[in-house]
Amino acid sequence: SAMFDTDKGAGVDRSRIENATRQWLEDVVIGLNLCPFARKELVNNRVRFMVSSADSEDGLIEALQVELRFLDQHTETETTLLIHPGVLAGFEDYNEFLAAADGLLEMLGLDGVYQIASFHPDYCFADTRPEDAENYTNRSPFPMLHLLREASVERAVKNHPDPDAIPGRNIALMDRLGADEMRQRLSRVYSPKA
Numbered sequence: 001s002a003m004f005d006t007d008k009g010a011g012v013d014r015s016r017i018e019n020a021t022r023q024w025l026e027d028v029v030i031g032l033n034l035c036p037f038a039r040k041e042l043v044n045n046r047v048r049f050m051v052s053s054a055d056s057e058d059g060l061i062e063a064l065q066v067e068l069r070f071l072d073q074h075t076e077t078e079t080t081l082l083i084h085p086g087v088l089a090g091f092e093d094y095n096e097f098l099a100a101a102d103g104l105l106e107m108l109g110l111d112g113v114y115q116i117a118s119f120h121p122d123y124c125f126a127d128t129r130p131e132d133a134e135n136y137t138n139r140s141p142f143p144m145l146h147l148l149r150e151a152s153v154e155r156a157v158k159n160h161p162d163p164d165a166i167p168g169r170n171i172a173l174m175d176r177l178g179a180d181e182m183r184q185r186l187s188r189v190y191s192p193k194a
Contacts, residue, residue, distance in 0.1 A: 014051045020141045021049055023081055023189040032177075034137055034170050037156040044177055046078035055086040060145075067147055068110060080147040088143050091122040101145060115153065117146035121186075133174040136182035137167075141189055168176055 030039045041047050049131070050067060054060040067080045088094040098118055105111045119140035124130050157163040179194060 003105060013156060014053075015144060017051045017083060017085055020189045021051075021081060021144070024141050024186065025081075027189060028182075028185055032172075032173060035053045036160060036166065041078045044078075046076065048077045048080040050082050052082060052084045053086060057087060057100070060084050060087050060097070061100065062146060063133055064101060064147075065108070068105075068108065068114060071114065071147060071149070078149065078152060081144050082147060083142050083144040085142045088120075091120050091124055094118070094143055096119050106154050112150055115148050115150055119144050119146060133177065133179040133181055133182060134171040136168045136174050136179065136186070140181070140188060141186060 011162065023168050025038065025042060029035050030042065038047075039104075048067075048070070050063075052060065052063040054063050063082060063084070071077060071080060088097055097119075098116065101116050103174060105116070119138050120143045121139055122130065123138040123140075125138070126131075128135055150154050159164075
């Protein structure tokens with residue numbers, strides 16, 4: 001985990017990574033209303049930010065298992081962002097890993113209880129080019145696995161007037177803002193607001 005071995009110590013790095021992720025959630029995901037359900041959970045302090053020091057896929061699977069257990073035991077926590085800057089920096093590797101993550105859910109009998117949403121700095125949807133603006137709906141400051149409670153997702157979708165319109169609206173918004181603007185928004189979360 002070379003990433004954390006800085007002079008300032010691992011704690012500082014972790015808090016910097018957590019702060020950047022929290023800021024991205026506030027400024028990009030909530031600020032642009034990419035996910036209409038996120039604000040309430042963040043405001044109510046029900047989002048867990050977990051920065052993992054995993055530096056291998058096996059380590060990340062272990063961390064994922066720990067977080068699933070945590071959610072099982074802490075119903076007051078709605079969702080976990082498992083942030084893993086030390087592993088799966090390449091999007092292709094990350095994308096392949098998602099199958100293993102889903103496999104873990106099935107193995108633990110948690111398929112249908114939790115679902116895993118994916119965010120990565122180089123996120124690229126199938127049939128898009130890396131430079132396409134729409135990829136920014138799933139681009140985050142660091143690679144992460146977003147653990148969601150299936151029942152909460154179903155409830156949120158049921159209570160939303162038009163959930164099917166959300167992805168299309170987000171893509172249109174990304175296209176309107178453009179890749180350069182989104183790249184700037186993402187880079188701003190690294191440096192504290194002046």
